[in-house]
Amino acid sequence: MMPSAIFPDLKDRSVLITGGGSGIGAALTEGFIAQGSRVAFIDIADEVSQTLVETLGTRYGNRPHYLKADLSDVEALRNAIAQAIDFNGPITVLVNNAAWDDRHDIDDVTVEYWDRNQSINLRPQFFAAQAVVPGMRQSGGGSIINFTSTSFMINQGNMPSYTAAKAGIIGLTKGLAGRLGPERIRVNAIAPGWVMTERQRTHWVTEDGLRAHLGKQVLREELMPGDMVGPCLFLASDASRMLSAQTLIVDGGYL
Template sequence: MQPAAIHPDLQDRSVLISGGGSGIGAALTEGFVAQGARVAFIDRAVEPSEALCERLSDGARHAPRFIKADLRDIAALRAAAAEAAELNGPVTVLVNNAARDDRHRIEDVTEEYWDDNQATNLRHHFFLVQAVVPGMKAAGEGSIVNFSSISYMLNQGGMPSYTTAKGGVVGLTKGLAGELGPFGIRVNAVAPGWVMTERQKELWVTEEALSEMLDRQCLPRPLEPADMVGPCLFLASSAARGVTAQVLVADGGTQ
């Protein structure tokens, strides 16, 4: 994947990405590596993450670093953030990408399922921010990009806990932007449409479902993980230095 634009200020930046080993996260990892950033990413899956690091290391200014952790485990999350800072210097770009859009019916949701789903899709956003903010404050700058989803905007059924979390990401983004702005830290969100990751293709993409979605998009082509890279790089870079508390919707014009 070739970068659509080069952001010189991202070169040598310490970037931390959650869920950076596959899907949209892998595309984001590749995008920041292509900018010459010092990238560390957190993921649970060892094999694809190590393969990604091997693939991206050849010719890279800085080889990406994989940190294995379960983001539901706050102690492990904090340790991972500390390791990223030790490897690459204080994190000044944080991308909260990790999520899991499992389908679930209202009648099947237990307290335990709800709490685990929120821990997977929302809670870690806050605690990763908490972990890296001291370094950003010391640097006098920082950019945080949280990944939401248009699913909560579409009145989409079949996954109420997930859509609650994705709506919550927007509320968290705006609240953090207000609190962290005085320290030169910007906080924004990207809200993707239906992106054709391998997970989506394996579990939910059918010819009928894809056709229905494309009928709703202004752009008549499936969205790919690479389509999320440009918006994220823009928000992370000084090109967006006056942008905070915003949600950049990247959904192909879904209506």
């Protein structure tokens, strides 16, 4: 469900979303398209991404620009961002959403797996920010929104490389905020709780597990991808112009 709020300053803004073709990312892409933003998104999944472009173009008369790239390849990421800038102009809103949340046990993690995991879950967030900062400076400011997770905050133990990366995102957020704030570039993070994407339902949701989780939320409803859109739009817009170096937890009150 898309939020009803309209942020007039987001109309025609150049927005880039990583992992914007499915799950939370697809909801974010739709949310900014609905605001009238000029949206580019990077994803590696062709079919779902192309379908999303057509669906949103029909629904809103505003088509996002899809760029295929493997975010673990920094040069491919940089090239995709350069294409987004050529298409929509300097990016003033960056949403670092892409992630790989496969479960893995401590006894099974190899050096190669660890590096691969970090190359998707942490490294691209820095290099995407690095690539858009010159345009934000040129534009007089901007907003970078990094998606972290509550998984490390609740001591989730079945994906240690992922939780390490998600904790690192908060450190990255604060460090970038401190460096870029004097240039009117705000950097914040969003920490979702357990969001019921199709991937979660297919891979990890069980009836008992979901019931137990909802029982610990203050708001006893399932979190949906659309529930991340309003907080992200707020952090992107001038409504949060003096808010930086913060982590906004959106978990139905679990914490």
